[in-house]
Amino acid sequence: MENVVIIGSGPAGLTAAIYAARANLNPLVLAGGMYGGQLMLTTEVENYPGFPLGILGPDLMIAFREQAERFGARIENVDATSVDFSQGPFTVRTAENEYVAKSVIVASGASARWLNIPGEEPLRGRGVSTCATCDGAFFKNKHIVVVGGGDSAMEEALFLTRFGKRVTVVHRRDTLRASKIMADRALAHETIDFIWNTIVEGVLGTTHVTGLKLYDLKEEKRRTFDADALFIAIGADPNTQMFKGQLELDRMGYIVSPDGTSTSVEGVFVAGDVYDIRYKQAVTAAGLGCRAAMDAERYLEALEFPVPDVVMP
Numbered sequence: 614m615e616n617v618v619i620i621g622s623g624p625a626g627l628t629a630a631i632y633a634a635r636a637n638l639n640p641l642v643l644a645g646g647m648y649g650g651q652l653m654l655t656t657e658v659e660n661y662p663g664f665p666l667g668i669l670g671p672d673l674m675i676a677f678r679e680q681a682e683r684f685g686a687r688i689e690n691v692d693a694t695s696v697d698f699s700q701g702p703f704t705v706r707t708a709e710n711e712y713v714a715k716s717v718i719v720a721s722g723a724s725a726r727w728l729n730i731p732g733e734e735p736l737r738g739r740g741v742s743t744c745a746t747c748d749g750a751f752f753k754n755k756h757i758v759v760v761g762g763g764d765s766a767m768e769e770a771l772f773l774t775r776f777g778k779r780v781t782v783v784h785r786r787d788t789l790r791a792s793k794i795m796a797d798r799a800l801a802h803e804t805i806d807f808i809w810n811t812i813v814e815g816v817l818g819t820t821h822v823t824g825l826k827l828y829d830l831k832e833e834k835r836r837t838f839d840a841d842a843l844f845i846a847i848g849a850d851p852n853t854q855m856f857k858g859q860l861e862l863d864r865m866g867y868i869v870s871p872d873g874t875s876t877s878v879e880g881v882f883v884a885g886d887v888y889d890i891r892y893k894q895a896v897t898a899a900g901l902g903c904r905a906a907m908d909a910e911r912y913l914e915a916l917e918f919p920v921p922d923v924v925m926p
Contacts, residue, residue: 615641615714617909618705620693621852623650624895625885626720627677628902629909633718634684636910641714642681642688643707649674650722651744651886652895659750661895670738673895693721698859698878715916716880716909719860719868720902721852723886723893728760728845731826732816740822740842743849745769746894748842754778755841758825760813762786766846767795773844774804781840783808785830808838816843851887865890874905882909 617633619626622644633640647653652670659667668676682688689707696717697704705712725743727733733741742748749757749772757777759770762784773780782799787809789796799805808827815826817837825838851867853860861869861877867890868883870876876883884905885898 614702615639615712616913617641617716617718617906618643618703618712618714619718619720620696620705621645621650621720621722621885621887622648622678622688623652623674623720623722623885623898624677625722625887625898625902625905626650626718627674627681628899629718629720629884629906630681630686630688630902631677631684632903632906633909634681634686636906637685638906638910638913640686640906641712642686643693643705643712644678644688644690645692646690648678648688648690650898651725657751658747658895660746693855695855696859698881701880703881716882716912718882718884718902718905718909719856719876719887720884720898720905721887722898723849723851723867725845725849726847728813728847730813730815732818733843736816736818736822736843739820740818741816741845742842743845744893745772745844745846748844749773749776752776752842756781756839757842757844758783758813758838758840759844759846760784761846761848762789762791763846763848764791764795765848767791767799769844769846770799770805771795771802774802777804777842780805781808781838782806783811783813783825783827785812786810787831813843849886849893853887873901874908880912882912 616638617640619642630642657667691707695706702713753776756779758781810831814828817824868888874882882905884901
């Protein structure tokens with residue numbers, strides 16, 4: 614019987630592990646086949662407090678893991694495959710094992726959507742990114758391309774104008790899907806231009822991005838386009854497939870939480886990007902992991918030392 618099982622090992626899951634371990638809960642972390650979350654795909658992290666010179670994303674997550682293990686968290690590099698939250702204690706399964714837990718913290722994160730085109734994967738973190746807040750500052754006075762047509766793409770493009778000498782939005786349609794206010798801001802910005810009815814078919818470069826392969830859907834023509842960076846803003850998918858029918862999810866598949874840690878099942882808590890659709894930062898995920906662990910600790914204390922019913926005279 615586990616006190617707490619933590620599903621996920623990004624900033625939220627490992628911070629939850631640190632706090633749960635320091636509370637002597639002996640947490641078990643199911644870290645997944647590749648632990649560390651999306652920061653494992655990020656090169657330089659300059660906006661995480663405490664690192665004035667920046668730190669590599671993988672190095673930051675190694676430090677998170679070592680700190681959790683120092684306090685006694687047990688971390689297994691296996692993926693949770695299914696759960697049973699119908700009643701407590703809860704069941705969490707992997708391919709080879711089944712764990713029973715008094716409480717669970719879901720920190721399985723979200724996965725950014727990629728274009729899955731030639732050149733994209735080898736140049737991730739070398740000019741290809743899905744996070745302007747994380748990587749925009751590396752491209753001062755550079756030509757930046759943003760792919761997408763929704764609010765997130767317009768937010769990314771507007772943010773990137775702080776750094777890039779030119780920001781070009783490539784969109785597969787001839788109109789934006791973004792809200793009117795966001796679309797108007799982007800369309801009116803003097804640093805942003807648009808390429809319509811076009812898709813990105815490939816990324817050029819060896820050690821860094823040097824250009825893109827574009828295909829005009831209307832004219833059915835291909836061309837190369839010089840660029841220093843490609844920011845993909847076509848959305849993200851929460852890693853919640855195994856929680857369908859177990860926890861309340863919103864229409865986009867994110868876990869619903871009224872207060873940022875509790876879920877529709879008492880004793881099951883949530884932290885990080887699997888719930889947070891707005892901020893999606895390592896520091897906010899870590900904060901949510903802290904909160905979830907502290908709330909799980911209080912929940913377990915209540916199980917062990919229940920408050921007696923008050924009998925009125």
